[in-house]
Amino acid sequence: MANHSEKLGYKDFFDEALFTPVIENINALISALKALQDTIKAGIAPTLNELRAAINAFSDSQRAGADQLRKTAETMDKAAAAAKAYKKIQEEVVRLTGKKAALESEAAQEVAKLRLEVKEATKELKMNAQAATSAARAAQALELAEKALRGEIDANVTSYFHLSDALDNLRERYKSLVLAGKANTEEAARLRDAIAQLDSRIKKADAMVGQYQRNVGNYAKSFKEAMTEFLGASGPAGEATLALTFAVERARDAFIAAGGGARGFFRAIVEGAKALRGVGIMLLLEGIAKLLSIGKDREALENAERKLELTKQEILLNNQLASIKLRIEAIDDDTIAGLAEKGRLLEAQARKEIELIRLRRQAAEEELRRASQAIQEEVESPINKMLAALGKALGGIIRMLAYIPRGLAAVLSALQADKAAEELQLIADKAEQAASGLEKVFASFGAGNIAQAKEKQASLLQEISELSNREAEIMQRMAKTQEEIAKKRQKLAEDAIEALRVEVERTATARQRLADEYNKKLQKLKETLDEYERRLEGGVEEIQRIRDEYARSAELLRAEMARKDAELIQESIGRLEKIRREVFFGALDAEIAAINERFDAFRGELESAANELGEEMAKLGFDVDELLNRLEERRQQAVRKALLQAAEREIKLREDIAVALLEKERENFATEEEFIRYREKRLAEIQIESANERLNVLRDLYEATGDEIYRLEIARAEAAIAQANARLKEIAIREAKEAAKAQQEIVREYIRAIDSLASSLDTYLRRIEERQQQGLQRQQDTLKRRIAVYEGLARQGALAAEQSIAELEAREADVVRRQEELKRKAQRREMALAAVKTYVQLLDRNAPSPLAQTIRDITAISQFVAKLPTFFYGTEFVRDGFRIPGAVRDALIVRVHEGERIVPANINRQLGGIRNEDLPKVVQQGAGTARVEFDYDSLTNTIVTSITEGGKRKKIKRRL
Amino acid sequence: MRRIELIVQGRPVAEWSRWTEAEITIARTDERFSISSAIEGVQLLDEAFRVVDGALRANKYKPLRVVLRHSGATWTGVIDASRAKWGRNRMVVDIEIDELALFERDVAGRMPRVGFNYTLALEREGDRGAVAASLASCLLLLYAIIREVRDLKEFIANAAAHAAGGATGPAAATAYKIAVVAIRVAFIATLAIALWNIITELLKLLPTPKTTRALNLGEAIRDVVSAAGYSVVLTPELGKIWLVGDTVDTIEATELIVLAARLLNARIYMFNRELRFASGAASFPLHNVAFTEFYSINTDEFAGYNLVSLARDHTDRFSLGLPHAAEIRFQGYAGYNRVDIPYSPGRPKLRLTDLDRLVNIFYDTIRTANRILRRRVDAPSIRTGVLIVGNEYFAPKIVMADALDSLTEQSSSALLSFVADRYAPTLCRVYEQVRIPFGVADYARLSAAGFPGVKNLRWAINSDLAQVDYFVVESAQPSKTTRLV
Numbered sequence A: 001m002a003n004h005s006e007k008l009g010y011k012d013f014f015d016e017a018l019f020t021p022v023i024e025n026i027n028a029l030i031s032a033l034k035a036l037q038d039t040i041k042a043g044i045a046p047t048l049n050e051l052r053a054a055i056n057a058f059s060d061s062q063r064a065g066a067d068q069l070r071k072t073a074e075t076m077d078k079a080a081a082a083a084k085a086y087k088k089i090q091e092e093v094v095r096l097t098g099k100k101a102a103l104e105s106e107a108a109q110e111v112a113k114l115r116l117e118v119k120e121a122t123k124e125l126k127m128n129a130q131a132a133t134s135a136a137r138a139a140q141a142l143e144l145a146e147k148a149l150r151g152e153i154d155a156n157v158t159s160y161f162h163l164s165d166a167l168d169n170l171r172e173r174y175k176s177l178v179l180a181g182k183a184n185t186e187e188a189a190r191l192r193d194a195i196a197q198l199d200s201r202i203k204k205a206d207a208m209v210g211q212y213q214r215n216v217g218n219y220a221k222s223f224k225e226a227m228t229e230f231l232g233a234s235g236p237a238g239e240a241t242l243a244l245t246f247a248v249e250r251a252r253d254a255f256i257a258a259g260g261g262a263r264g265f266f267r268a269i270v271e272g273a274k275a276l277r278g279v280g281i282m283l284l285l286e287g288i289a290k291l292l293s294i295g296k297d298r299e300a301l302e303n304a305e306r307k308l309e310l311t312k313q314e315i316l317l318n319n320q321l322a323s324i325k326l327r328i329e330a331i332d333d334d335t336i337a338g339l340a341e342k343g344r345l346l347e348a349q350a351r352k353e354i355e356l357i358r359l360r361r362q363a364a365e366e367e368l369r370r371a372s373q374a375i376q377e378e379v380e381s382p383i384n385k386m387l388a389a390l391g392k393a394l395g396g397i398i399r400m401l402a403y404i405p406r407g408l409a410a411v412l413s414a415l416q417a418d419k420a421a422e423e424l425q426l427i428a429d430k431a432e433q434a435a436s437g438l439e440k441v442f443a444s445f446g447a448g449n450i451a452q453a454k455e456k457q458a459s460l461l462q463e464i465s466e467l468s469n470r471e472a473e474i475m476q477r478m479a480k481t482q483e484e485i486a487k488k489r490q491k492l493a494e495d496a497i498e499a500l501r502v503e504v505e506r507t508a509t510a511r512q513r514l515a516d517e518y519n520k521k522l523q524k525l526k527e528t529l530d531e532y533e534r535r536l537e538g539g540v541e542e543i544q545r546i547r548d549e550y551a552r553s554a555e556l557l558r559a560e561m562a563r564k565d566a567e568l569i570q571e572s573i574g575r576l577e578k579i580r581r582e583v584f585f586g587a588l589d590a591e592i593a594a595i596n597e598r599f600d601a602f603r604g605e606l607e608s609a610a611n612e613l614g615e616e617m618a619k620l621g622f623d624v625d626e627l628l629n630r631l632e633e634r635r636q637q638a639v640r641k642a643l644l645q646a647a648e649r650e651i652k653l654r655e656d657i658a659v660a661l662l663e664k665e666r667e668n669f670a671t672e673e674e675f676i677r678y679r680e681k682r683l684a685e686i687q688i689e690s691a692n693e694r695l696n697v698l699r700d701l702y703e704a705t706g707d708e709i710y711r712l713e714i715a716r717a718e719a720a721i722a723q724a725n726a727r728l729k730e731i732a733i734r735e736a737k738e739a740a741k742a743q744q745e746i747v748r749e750y751i752r753a754i755d756s757l758a759s760s761l762d763t764y765l766r767r768i769e770e771r772q773q774q775g776l777q778r779q780q781d782t783l784k785r786r787i788a789v790y791e792g793l794a795r796q797g798a799l800a801a802e803q804s805i806a807e808l809e810a811r812e813a814d815v816v817r818r819q820e821e822l823k824r825k826a827q828r829r830e831m832a833l834a835a836v837k838t839y840v841q842l843l844d845r846n847a848p849s850p851l852a853q854t855i856r857d858i859t860a861i862s863q864f865v866a867k868l869p870t871f872f873y874g875t876e877f878v879r880d881g882f883r884i885p886g887a888v889r890d891a892l893i894v895r896v897h898e899g900e901r902i903v904p905a906n907i908n909r910q911l912g913g914i915r916n917e918d919l920p921k922v923v924q925q926g927a928g929t930a931r932v933e934f935d936y937d938s939l940t941n942t943i944v945t946s947i948t949e950g951g952k953r954k955k956i957k958r959r960l
Numbered sequence B: 001m002r003r004i005e006l007i008v009q010g011r012p013v014a015e016w017s018r019w020t021e022a023e024i025t026i027a028r029t030d031e032r033f034s035i036s037s038a039i040e041g042v043q044l045l046d047e048a049f050r051v052v053d054g055a056l057r058a059n060k061y062k063p064l065r066v067v068l069r070h071s072g073a074t075w076t077g078v079i080d081a082s083r084a085k086w087g088r089n090r091m092v093v094d095i096e097i098d099e100l101a102l103f104e105r106d107v108a109g110r111m112p113r114v115g116f117n118y119t120l121a122l123e124r125e126g127d128r129g130a131v132a133a134s135l136a137s138c139l140l141l142l143y144a145i146i147r148e149v150r151d152l153k154e155f156i157a158n159a160a161a162h163a164a165g166g167a168t169g170p171a172a173a174t175a176y177k178i179a180v181v182a183i184r185v186a187f188i189a190t191l192a193i194a195l196w197n198i199i200t201e202l203l204k205l206l207p208t209p210k211t212t213r214a215l216n217l218g219e220a221i222r223d224v225v226s227a228a229g230y231s232v233v234l235t236p237e238l239g240k241i242w243l244v245g246d247t248v249d250t251i252e253a254t255e256l257i258v259l260a261a262r263l264l265n266a267r268i269y270m271f272n273r274e275l276r277f278a279s280g281a282a283s284f285p286l287h288n289v290a291f292t293e294f295y296s297i298n299t300d301e302f303a304g305y306n307l308v309s310l311a312r313d314h315t316d317r318f319s320l321g322l323p324h325a326a327e328i329r330f331q332g333y334a335g336y337n338r339v340d341i342p343y344s345p346g347r348p349k350l351r352l353t354d355l356d357r358l359v360n361i362f363y364d365t366i367r368t369a370n371r372i373l374r375r376r377v378d379a380p381s382i383r384t385g386v387l388i389v390g391n392e393y394f395a396p397k398i399v400m401a402d403a404l405d406s407l408t409e410q411s412s413s414a415l416l417s418f419v420a421d422r423y424a425p426t427l428c429r430v431y432e433q434v435r436i437p438f439g440v441a442d443y444a445r446l447s448a449a450g451f452p453g454v455k456n457l458r459w460a461i462n463s464d465l466a467q468v469d470y471f472v473v474e475s476a477q478p479s480k481t482t483r484l485v
Helices: A020-061 A066-098 A100-122 A137-151 A161-178 A184-210 A219-232 A235-255 A259-294 A299-329 A338-379 A382-414 A418-535 A540-612 A616-618 A625-666 A670-704 A708-796 A805-844 A849-865 A904-908 A916-927 B046-058 B097-108 B128-164 B172-203 B217-227 B236-240 B253-264 B354-373 B411-422 B440-449
Strands: A931-937 A942-949 A952-959 B005-008 B011-013 B023-028 B032-047 B062-071 B073-079 B090-098 B118-120 B208-216 B241-244 B266-270 B274-279 B304-312 B325-329 B336-341 B387-389 B397-402 B430-436 B454-460 B465-473 B480-482
Touching: A137 A161, A137 A184, A161 A184, A161 A299, A299 A338, A299 B397, A338 A382, A338 A418, A382 A418, A382 B253, A418 A540, A418 A625, A540 A616, A540 A625, A616 A708, A625 A670, A670 A708, A708 A805, A708 B336, A805 A849, A805 B304, A805 B325, A952 B387, B005 B046, B011 B046, B032 B097, B032 B266, B046 B062, B046 B090, B062 B090, B073 B097, B073 B440, B090 B097, B097 B217, B097 B266, B128 B172, B172 B454, B208 B217, B217 B236, B217 B241, B217 B253, B236 B241, B236 B253, B253 B266, B253 B274, B253 B336, B253 B411, B304 B411, B325 B411, B387 B397, B397 B411, B411 B480, B440 B454
Parallel strands: B118 B387, B304 B336
Antiparallel strands: A931 A942, A942 A952, B005 B011, B005 B062, B023 B032, B023 B454, B032 B090, B062 B073, B073 B090, B118 B208, B208 B241, B241 B397, B266 B274, B304 B325, B325 B480, B430 B465, B454 B465
16 A cells, blocks of 8 residues: 555545445345335234224124115225225335336445545545544543553554554544634643654554655545545435445554455454444445435435535535634734734634534425425325324214113113123223224324424424524624734734834934944044143144044044944834834735635636536526626725725824824924924824825725725715814914914014105105205295396396396296195105005004005095095185094194185184185275375366275365 | 256256366276266255155165266266265265276176187196006905905895894894994995096096187177177177186176286277277377477386286196297386286197097097987097197186187297287377367267377366376387297
8 A cells, every 4th residue: 555655546545345335235225125115014004903803893893774884885995095005105115126226326326426526625624524433432542542652551552553543533533622623622732742642653663664654645544534524524324434434444454454464354354344334234224214215205315315415515614614723723813914814714714604504504494394394294184184084983983883882781770780781881981992092093194294293393493593593603703703803903003003113212212322322432532632632732733633533533433323323224114114014914915815715716616616507507697707707806806905905004004103203303393392383283294194095095995895884984084184184274374373473573574664764765855855845945936036136127127138037937937837746746755655654553453454455545535535625715614524533633634725724713713703705804994094195186276185994085175 | 168967867957066066087097098077065956856866765775877968978977875965955966977987887797608618638647656556546446345345245144144033132233233234335335436536537547528618708798798788899809819718607707808908908998888998009189289398208108028928827737838928028118017817828739649549439439329329418529729738627728719629839829929919018208287178079089089199188077178198109119029938
């Protein structure tokens, strides 16, 4: 065997006559069927005999009425019908016997199919078999192993076969424990130790005889173990097959243990026969059961097929489950990757367990349905009903007939024939009993089946309930486990962030220490330089030399410090990157790998189903390629989702890192207050950046998955952005206000300066204008004087030809024009100054848009003033006008024109409100005192005396 | 001796005394010949008393006009009740004769009704700074109005919402809100007015035709004189003199007459209720009947330097450069005579600028629109040949031209040239206090000729003698130099 260990084949696993017992068993099955026929026959015969006896008793005891006889004949007919049914069963048995041959080939096909499935399952079965051996066997093996390891002498201990068998048993047990989640129990530990030591011991023994198969490949054994586990887990048939393999194995082991040859051959026969006995019995039992069900009806075969399918499914699920459990054990859950993998596997495990439970439950429910249907059928069976009715009818007849002896007994009792009466009473009682018995017999044709079915029903219901409970437990456990994993993952992430923060701080501290160290060195160097400079005072060259040396040394120190600093930073970056990678990237890789694996499995299943169904799949309307494409699409979606989720976590981590690193920037700020402001703003910015990135990722996630939870997350991210933006806006407004305040203050300073400058400029310009005005005025005065002179000269006739009063007047007019221009300039200047002052005042009051307000107000006021009433012809009393804000209460803005005069209020009061038009009269009257003038009239030679008083004039003439 | 008749209300009365004291005085001043007489202490008896008393009573003691007639010559006098004294069946009155004064009293206060609308060109002087400020103000006011309106709208909406929401506050709150709304509305209205004013001011900076009033001096004088019941004899030149300005319609009649007299260098006098302008110098026609040895020369009245000056309008930059004065010199002679004419010269617009054409297009559009809308709104356009001014409000202009809408470059100086030509004083011998025989016929001949050569004349009507100061024009006259400045 060892020589052919590299080339494995069917013969390595099964003997050539492996299925011979199966054929034999089928033959035995046929025998069993015959026995069954006998049993049925035996079951019906007593009933018939009883019936016959009852009828005889009836005939003997009653022999009454033709009707009764006719009924009896009918009953006989019914019995004949029952016999017919029996005959039919007989025919069925014959038919089944004819089907034996076909069954043989079917069984062979089943086995072949099973073999194929075994082959397919082999890949997954490595560490995943349910131990068929019992715990007791394992305990015995353990005891044996420990005994052997302790050095105790025993026949079993010294037997290679026993030890090898024990090792296998121990392994089986250990694996069972592992699969049961008891890998960390004391028992498992003991088993582990025992297996390790026993294995080592056996290997040594093998090596001593040149066998090394245990150390190479060991595929065959692995396969067998897997087969063992598989078959052990697949019900009686599986166990039978397993037992067969064990028999073969035991025979082979015995052969090997006996050293081969004739001895080994006989030994193998003995051991194999022992094992085959068990196999034969098991197969026989199962065969009987199967044939019984086959004999029962055609559905039994279908049930068998269903069970086989169920078993197949269970095997597959169990294999996958075992594989998952073993992988879980191997996971390191101290990393996020490990945790992710563990979470995924646990989920897969739970899913498989649930799937298994559902499969079983589905089967149980199907069974339940069938049981219910059987009960229903049994209850509603016309034969049963007919038999029950028949029983009741017969019972009724018998009871009626029993009244006759009872009546006779009463008569005889009355006649003092007590004994005869007693006899007759006894007969009547017996007839009653016979009636009851008959009814029971006829009623009991279906009751047994119904009771059996109901029992089964109850059992199935209980099983379904248990399965449901178990499913709920699994779900709960899964949720709890995932929660724990999530917590652990969170903790790991927090630890990582803390580690990052610590790393950052550590680096900062190290850099500070480095800086302190080198600053100290530089300080010391400087002190040395100072000391030597002091010593070498006077020696210019020497001092210069040591200074150069100092500069070189200091430069070297600084360069060294810079290099070390850079190294520190580089190392820190490396460590940070490592932490980051450890925490996240591994997890992502694991997650993607898991996704790929899962989808590969789906793909495999799909392809397998496609192969099995062949063209049927197309007929059913499934396009394999399309399905595969969809599967690939879903896989890509899942990978994308994983990537995006990882990206989201990465973003969160980066945000946390950025926040952690922010604290380190404190040293860049002169005051804590400045840093707090900076931090507040920077925090909001970081949050916005991060939230924006998250938003993109979440949108992609939502797009990829359509999961509403991401919509919620998107909304939260958007809300976070909005909040951060609002905070930033608030900060910006606050800063803008502060800046504006500062700027306003500066502007105000400028404005004040401009104001004072404007005032100074105004004063200066006013002075200039005044001077210009004075100059013009002087010019005008001069011109006027010159005009007066010219007029005088003209009167005297002394005005020269080149002297022109008209010209002077023209010049004077020009001067007046310039004066007017100056006045307009002054008005504009005053307006501008007023605007500046208004603007400054508005600025001081922090008025909104002061410039616009200034222009608006000035314009409005000037326009308003322009609309004020004017006094071209003067007025006696100024009442209407625009009041000057902030001025004395009766100060009004009015318009006057050149040449008009304003009379102060006190003088105006003295005038008593006299009309302007009357003023000249007052003046005239004031000047109009009596005046006397004299004249000589030569024409009339008279003296004329004129007396003028007011507006009156009187002339008096006195002739000379 | 012929009796002087006193006619009261067309009825001659005989019982009046001191008629022998009546004398006519003719006085020559720079502007007029005043013919006056004052008969004081006239006693009215019997019928005369009754007539005059009745007339005064009927006239409610207002001055009573009476006529003195002597040999066909008549003079209108006045009996003033304030100087009258009533006695028993008689009264004492003063009879004063001054026809020019009466005329002035009749025409005084009358304003010409012959003014007409005249469209001149107005081109204001734009100040760049003011324009920029106006534009900025315009924008800001517009912005302020929009903001205020928006705020007001919101405020009203809020107030309405508050009220609709079941305002349970006191009525004072509602009143307050209404008051705030009213104040804001008023503020918005003020802003809107200011905005409109600024826009108007900006538009005013564009060249534009301005419609003002104008009148012809001759027609105006004729109008006011005839309105008072008199007639006038005008020289043709007065019909070419035009006054332009917003207030020319309000120039009073005596102002117009005085202006005409100054422009013509003439003296006004009345002759048979007819106003006349006497100009030029002529010798006294009765010089040959007079006998006197000594005379003097009127150099006191003769000015060597005469200045006729028009008013300067500083608001009109276009007229400032025009000649404002006519200088008339008689070299070597003493004397200064100044005549101020209170009107400013006007400059004619002689060409259209591109901007004018643009504005005309605008006005053409308005006219078209008005035509389409059938609105009778006259929208004038800027033309040449009319006056141009630099300010909306300008001093009244005086121009001499055939027509106001076909002015030429010479129109701005034509008046001064004309006035300068009219100012031609003459050297004369002056004979004073010469007693000459003088009768009604002489008086009639002199007055019909405009009292030529008369300086002063006193004629005692009843004595056939007159004492006269008169001129006789010298044969040699000095040469005149005229310059427009």
